[in-house]
Amino acid sequence: MENKNKYWKANLRLMLSLLAVWFVVSFVCGILIVDWLNQFHLFGYKLGFWFSQQGSIYVFVVLIFVYVWRMNKLDKAFDVHEED
Amino acid sequence: MSAQLLTYLFVGASFALYIGIAIWSRSASTSEFYVAGSHVSPVANGAATAADWMSAASFLSMAGIIAFEGADGARYLMGWTGGYVLLALLLAPYLRKFSKFTVPDFVGDRYYSHTARLVAVVCVMFISFTYVAGQMRGVGVVFSRFLEVDINVGVIIGMGIVFLYAVWGGMRGITYTQVAQYCVLIFSYLVPAIWISIILTGNPLPMLGLGSEMNDGTGQYLLDRLDGMTTELGMTAFTDGSKSTIDMFCITAALMAGTAGLPHVIVRFFTVPKVRDARISAGYALIFIALLYTTAPAVAAFARINIINTVEGISYTVAPEWFHKWEDSGLVAWLDKNHDGKVQYRGGAAMSPAAPNFTGARGEQGQRTVSNAPTDNENELYIDRDIIVLAHPEIAKLPNWVIALVAAGGLAAALSTAAGLLLVISTAVSHDLLKKTLMPHITDKQELLFARIAAAVAVGVAGLVGIYPPGFVAQVVAFAFGLAAASFFPVILLGIFSTRMNKEAAIAGMLAGLVFTAAYISWFKFIDPAASTPAHWWFGISPEGIGALGMLLNFAVSFVVMRITPPPPQEVVDIVEHIRVPRA
Numbered sequence: 001m002e003n004k005n006k007y008w009k010a011n012l013r014l015m016l017s018l019l020a021v022w023f024v025v026s027f028v029c030g031i032l033i034v035d036w037l038n039q040f041h042l043f044g045y046k047l048g049f050w051f052s053q054q055g056s057i058y059v060f061v062v063l064i065f066v067y068v069w070r071m072n073k074l075d076k077a078f079d080v081h082e083e084d
Numbered sequence: 085m086s087a088q089l090l091t092y093l094f095v096g097a098s099f100a101l102y103i104g105i106a107i108w109s110r111s112a113s114t115s116e117f118y119v120a121g122s123h124v125s126p127v128a129n130g131a132a133t134a135a136d137w138m139s140a141a142s143f144l145s146m147a148g149i150i151a152f153e154g155a156d157g158a159r160y161l162m163g164w165t166g167g168y169v170l171l172a173l174l175l176a177p178y179l180r181k182f183s184k185f186t187v188p189d190f191v192g193d194r195y196y197s198h199t200a201r202l203v204a205v206v207c208v209m210f211i212s213f214t215y216v217a218g219q220m221r222g223v224g225v226v227f228s229r230f231l232e233v234d235i236n237v238g239v240i241i242g243m244g245i246v247f248l249y250a251v252w253g254g255m256r257g258i259t260y261t262q263v264a265q266y267c268v269l270i271f272s273y274l275v276p277a278i279w280i281s282i283i284l285t286g287n288p289l290p291m292l293g294l295g296s297e298m299n300d301g302t303g304q305y306l307l308d309r310l311d312g313m314t315t316e317l318g319m320t321a322f323t324d325g326s327k328s329t330i331d332m333f334c335i336t337a338a339l340m341a342g343t344a345g346l347p348h349v350i351v352r353f354f355t356v357p358k359v360r361d362a363r364i365s366a367g368y369a370l371i372f373i374a375l376l377y378t379t380a381p382a383v384a385a386f387a388r389i390n391i392i393n394t395v396e397g398i399s400y401t402v403a404p405e406w407f408h409k410w411e412d413s414g415l416v417a418w419l420d421k422n423h424d425g426k427v428q429y430r431g432g433a434a435m436s437p438a439a440p441n442f443t444g445a446r447g448e449q450g451q452r453t454v455s456n457a458p459t460d461n462e463n464e465l466y467i468d469r470d471i472i473v474l475a476h477p478e479i480a481k482l483p484n485w486v487i488a489l490v491a492a493g494g495l496a497a498a499l500s501t502a503a504g505l506l507l508v509i510s511t512a513v514s515h516d517l518l519k520k521t522l523m524p525h526i527t528d529k530q531e532l533l534f535a536r537i538a539a540a541v542a543v544g545v546a547g548l549v550g551i552y553p554p555g556f557v558a559q560v561v562a563f564a565f566g567l568a569a570a571s572f573f574p575v576i577l578l579g580i581f582s583t584r585m586n587k588e589a590a591i592a593g594m595l596a597g598l599v600f601t602a603a604y605i606s607w608f609k610f611i612d613p614a615a616s617t618p619a620h621w622w623f624g625i626s627p628e629g630i631g632a633l634g635m636l637l638n639f640a641v642s643f644v645v646m647r648i649t650p651p652p653p654q655e656v657v658d659i660v661e662h663i664r665v666p667r668a
Binding site for chain 1 (some may be wrong): 150155157158161162165166168171172173174177202291292294295297305306307308323325329332333336337341358359360361363364366367370371374377378381570661665666
């Protein structure tokens with residue numbers, strides 16, 4: 001039980017930190033401060049425009065794979081992983 | 085070969101492939117029919133999820149919306165991909181561990197209540213039928229434009245194909261057909277995009293081409309060129325938005341939560357063998373989806389440049405062939421306000437109302453005349469946004485086989501989504517309504533038969549809606565996402581992350597979210613559409629984005645009600661503890 005609680009807490013910590021990144025790249029960079037970011041450029045992109053139409057999507061993909069990788073490690077560490 | 089002959093060839097070949105897969109993958113039990121026996125590999129499930137998810141709206145409409153709205157189009161790009169992060173981190177692994185067949189299954193068991201299950205069934209049916217109507221219509225439109233058959237004949241052919249593999253093959257048939265359909269749709273989306281990217285920028289990757297310099301020796305960035313062109317013509321610059329920040333925020337949030345709460349997407353994660361597979365499968369799904377979504381803004385910008393370059397200031401009589409063809413289809417209209425015989429493309433709507441009502445007569449230049457009143461701006465051109473993806477290969481003068489390919493891709497996108505939705509509808513009837521509520525004693529064989537009958541009836545109804553589309557189909561799409569965000573998402577989320585969450589809170593929360601969201605949308609869409617302006621909206625939030633507020637309301641009501649009502653029984657707390665760990 002103790003073990004399960006620790007596993008769950010570690011899971012929540014990982015999840016919340018990834019969701020923080022998710023929120024920053026989409027809602028903050030892509031919407032809230034998009035006009036301010038647009039004064040900077042990334043190649044031919046205005047930076048805010050890039051975040052809202054390209055960058056946020058790339059980060060979303062990376063977030064899921066980081067989650068998968070860290071969770072699989074967590075499962076093993078707490079010995080709750082599935083048998084093959 | 086002509087574009088039409090090639091289209092017959094490509095569409096025929098892809099349909100033969102889908103039917104072959106259907107025959108090969110017949111379902112023999114309810115478990116195979118509902119969740120493909122949970123034997124689908126994570127990569128295959130990722131591709132199937134991507135095809136399931138990307139509908140006629142993603143394939144045909146999205147790039148067109150971005151082409152004309154520019155920066156505002158980001159709400160769809162972020163909303164329809166960001167939802168997968170929520171799905172992967174918050175829902176998919178736990179629902180897989182729960183290991184049942186449907187979303188109402190989870191709601192019914194977790195909240196130990198038939199009422200909750202029935203509320204969920206009603207939501208599933210409403211969301212799915214709303215969605216499927218648009219798909220069938222999309223099939224009809226592609227058929228009528230490219231194969232020159234009647235729209236209704238197109239819908240019936242589409243129904244026949246879906247009937248074959250959904251009713252016969254169930255989830256097993258649908259899954260493997262969707263994998264094939266994903267390949268067809270992504271190939272047909274990327275080929276013209278890559279081609280045009282090379283022509284305009286010399287960069288073969290459209291996502292990078294969009295940020296590159298023009299290929300014409302000027303050294304000017306493509307987006308700067310487009311911003312310049314649009315501003316010069318009195319339009320909003322492509323990289324500027326015109327929606328308010330709060331509205332963009334709420335719409336994006338509603339689309340994300342709605343995506344994560346859509347039953348036909350969630351159910352796909354029941355088809356993989358393990359919790360681990362559900363996690364990685366969401367990652368594969370998002371890669372497959374991102375391939376199209378990061379290309380769409382490039383397609384949009386390229387198309388906008390090409391349209392302006394090929395029609396602005398040109399005499400109507402020498403306008404390119406695509407212009408006349410789409411005018412014949414009624415999706416392009418030209419109102420020669422200054423009688424100079426030239427197409428003048430500017431900002432603002434050319435006519436009022438914005439969509440043309442053709443009179444049936446031809447004007448002095450041979451153009452189709454309209455009965456709409458001219459507006460007092462200089463714009464003379466109406467272009468339907470939905471034609472961009474279908475027309476941009478023609479606009480860029482690509483060969484006929486590319487045009488035929490796009491038609492096959494559009495059909496794949498519409499059919500794959502329709503099949504996934506129809507399966508969810510049939511499962512809700514045979515499993516949740518009959519087996520779990522009304523007729524608990526039927527055998528697996530009988531349940532399977534009912535599932536097939538329900539799927540067949542659902543195909544028929546979807547086809548009818550496609551043939552006689554109720555005028556409000558376009559408006560109710562906001563409904564589907566708003567309702568999924570305001571009902572399912574909070575209830576499933578709290579069901580996993582709170583052991584205190586009980587039946588009273590779930591039902592109260594779902595009803596509050598649903599009634600609020602539905603009332604707000606109905607008011608501005610049906611009862612008083614004239615008042616649907618930012619000045620009248622609550623906090624400036626449009627009906628499209630109100631699901632975000634409905635979701636907050638659902639959470640708030642749930643928190644209050646669960647504090648003042650008895651906690652859930654111990655066996656339900658045990659279920660929650662059980663789904664939180666992969667092996668237990």
